[in-house]
């Protein structure tokens with residue numbers, strides 16, 4: 001058994017995804033408390049080329065599980081081998097669709113204790129401790145593995161729990177997992193296209209484009225779908241928009257809706273009432289577009305654009321698409 005902290009590091013086109021950089025920061029924090037090393041289990045297209053670069057984010061070693069475009073779950077058997085060989089204290093997994101799949105495969109194939117999705121994880125006296133919000137955030141539970149539980153604990157970590165560190169200069173030592181013929185590996189992706197923004201889980205979204213009464217109709221939300229898709233984000237709403245039936249209640253942010261913590265929240269046609277604000281005030285950056293210069297959201301937005309959202313949003317979406325090529 002070791003005190004190392006492993007984490008699942010997802011790659012696309014050779015670059016670590018934001019979830020990987022967040023978990024590298026989290027694993028570094030935990031490893032400082034446990035006295036172990038930080039080890040990445042890298043997967044996804046180009047992971048083999050990009051894994052060494054994780055060294056710039058505190059990662060000592062990276063094990064490339066797979067670096068093709070196969071479903072994440074197919075990396076499960078390789079993850080099990082890597083974890084069995086080192087018996088780390090914890091494996092942090094991002095609470096993304098791929099992260100959940102791979103974490104579930106790891107837990108199920110290796111019979112390990114599982115936690116999450118959590119908003120906090122730490123090492124206390126050599127033991128992994130997690131905090132999870134339940135019942136719409138009204139109750140916070142603290143959990144640990146029981147005495148004698150097998151190591152590692154596998155912990156699903158919600159987006160934005162940790163903040164990526166600035167890149168330093170290190171390089172991770174990279175090794176490759178042995179190819180496996182386990183039945184889990186026998187699935188392949190035949191086609192992929194960008195997901196419908198509306199199905200992205202709001203609480204896990206890194207970017208949220210939220211609309212309020214100012215959107216005016218269900219059709220008006222189509223523009224928000226497009227902006228969210230261009231940014232790789234999710235659409236949210238105020239209660240006024242949900243009450244009007246323009247979007248389902250699952251998209252409502254606020255006191256009686258979801259509590260979100262994206263890196264970027266864009267509020268369009270939302271006044272910023274306190275009941276909405278309590279659901280999004282921990283967003284890292286807030287941009288608001290409102291035609292009323294005195295709208296309360298202007299008081300706490302980092303960038304407050306006074307203008308007609310119907311003039312601004314299409315141009316913004318087009319410009320983002322142009323820059324993304």
Ligand SMILES: Cc1cc2nc3c(=O)[nH]c(=O)nc-3n(C[C@H](O)[C@H](O)[C@H](O)COP(=O)(O)OP(=O)(O)OC[C@H]3O[C@@H](n4cnc5c(N)ncnc54)[C@H](O)[C@@H]3O)c2cc1C
Nearest residue numbers: 212213214238239240254255256257269270271276291309
């Ligand atoms: C117990 C309780 C619980 C509540 N829970 C929630 C909750 O969970 N979530 C929530 O959101 N609310 C909640 N509310 C309601 C809350 O008080 C507000 O009524 C609601 O947030 C207002 O929604 P809004 O900002 O979309 O609408 P409004 O306050 O009507 O604001 C619409 C904004 O759009 C702007 N606008 C209009 N047209 C344009 C345009 N073309 N371009 C740019 N800007 C434009 C206007 O200037 C205005 O500022 C709750 C209320 C109560 C009493």
